[in-house]
Amino acid sequence: MNQDMITSTVSGAIRAGTPLLFATIGEILTERSGILNLGLEGMMLMGAFTGFAVSYNTGNLWLAVIAAMAVAGLLATLHAFMSITLRVNQVVSGLAIVFLGSGLSGFWGQAYVGVQSPSFVNFKIPLLGNIPIIGEILFDRDPLVYIGYLIVPLVWLFLYKTRYGMDLRAVGEAPDAADARGINVSLIRYIYTIVGGALSGLGGAYLSLAYTPMWVENMTAGRGWIAIVLVIFAIWDPLLAMVGAYLFGGISVLQFGLQVAQIPIPANIMKMFPYLFTIIVMLFTSSERIKKRFGVPSALGIPYSREEKG
């Protein structure tokens, strides 16, 4: 491998990993509050569609990003209402979000298939961007990639070093104790379910506004589900989420590297790699013993109510 190939593979991994990163960080926040939202795939699709449509109609990329986050957040609000207020089965509600998100994005998105819209371009950060190799790989990217760099330490600091982060973790670990301390369990769960949804919308928007600047039905291709596995891989930690997301990004761009290196593996076989790798990751991270040891939020997926403890 020569230097160009390394640069393009690593930067490709970061680009492909960025949508996963946003979605994973979002789901970490949601699950830390005790809510399991399996609807990422649907919320990402709504984010991807909304971002693209707003960018196409207004030409304003940042407005597009905000709209994508708002719409995905709205879908997450529906999940929050079902899970927190109505206390229904969170798994089924999450699946319903996937149906709804993929359906609505496909339905409204049909008018946008095959059209072009403004998209994010690379922006070289002064000084940092001039560092040989590393600068080219890390600091000559589009602005959303930089937001990805920033969001990871910020969320980490928030989770572990602020009172709000402590409240969030308390609600996910021991809601009754948090409640007794005067924390509003439902409110916190609503907030982080919505924030998580908005972040997955950002991940979706990255796909249609930067990664492949176009709208295709079901363009997330399972990334929402992969992000759910990445949450477990990252043991609910934002720093590990970054490692995981870029690693998975690397696997999904591996095919281009192998093509360049003229290793003859058919494209459709290589497209299986991220899914295969996801299964392999699950094999090693799924046992209850490992999860308990490394911090699955104890109240994950369990509705909370003062009257009926459960």
Add this chain to the structure above:
Amino acid sequence: MKLIVEKRSSRASDLSILFVSLFSVLVALIILGLIILSLKKNPIEAYIELVSWPFGTVAGVVQTLIAMMPLLFTSLGLLIAFKMKLWNIGAEGQFYMGAFAATWGALFVFDHISNPWLMVPLLMILGMGSGAGWAAISGLMRAYLGVNEILSTLMLNYIAIHWVDYLVYGPWKGAQSHNFPITATFPKAAILPQYGANGLNLGIFFALITSIFVYYLLKWTRLGYEIEIAGDNIRAAEYSGINVKRTIVIVMAISGAISGLGGMMEMSGVLFRLQPNFSPGYGYTAIIIAWLARLNPFIAIIVSFFFGGLLVGTQQIQLFLQIPFSLINVFQGLVLFALLSGEIFLRYRIKVVRT
């Protein structure tokens, strides 16, 4: 005045379940109407178009029955797993693997067999075996390593779809396909008996027989009893001496076998050749069907018929009214939400109390 929500002490009656289900569909249809309106199309016109062809004409009903067949197979497969609270979301992949195995058998292994009485059963075994094996992977991982079956079955869906893509774009591309990603046509012996010129075939009868089989399995066999106990309470099942891990694997395998059989029937009965995207998401629609049918294999027949008609109708309105086909996914999501909310009324009683 105060609203109090309290748990019902008794199980909801069948009548109230039916009412909630119908009401859910109605609510979903109303919201769907608003969504159709958002494209500046007339929802009333769309609904009339949606139902008139698939339910109101002979040719339409035949098409509905053809679309119903894969839906019934996959939903029957799923409901066995759901009964045990195993969230097999992988009917789509198991269906693909069944179709793949049937194609392999018909074109490459048994292609010299000319007797359909031998060929069709062999293909059925292949389809079932392939679907069973595919689902058993998730079953084994769930039972022995605790891997979440929702995620593993979904990942396997993507892999199965790419696998079929690989075959039809690559080594299995037919000689007469003019470079289209499509295999050669099945030999005569591998094709199910057809009735009339509209494509109605024996597959639908196999699907109906399968629902009787599933009913029998759940109601009258030891395995069905174990599924019921384990679905209710895994701990209790373990204490009563049921080997829950083994049951998980068996149930997943049977579930996959039925969806795989559906894939085989789709090949031998309807399409006669493997091609990319040959399923408009049957395996995902089946999730909603199983749910709406309350995991009852006979009600699943009715609900599959209804959804088969919806699929056909949605194709119609896409063609004639330019309303995108994804409408059906929106509808499925809405029904699921409406059902979930309706569940509240079945499980809880809402009382108004004077304070």
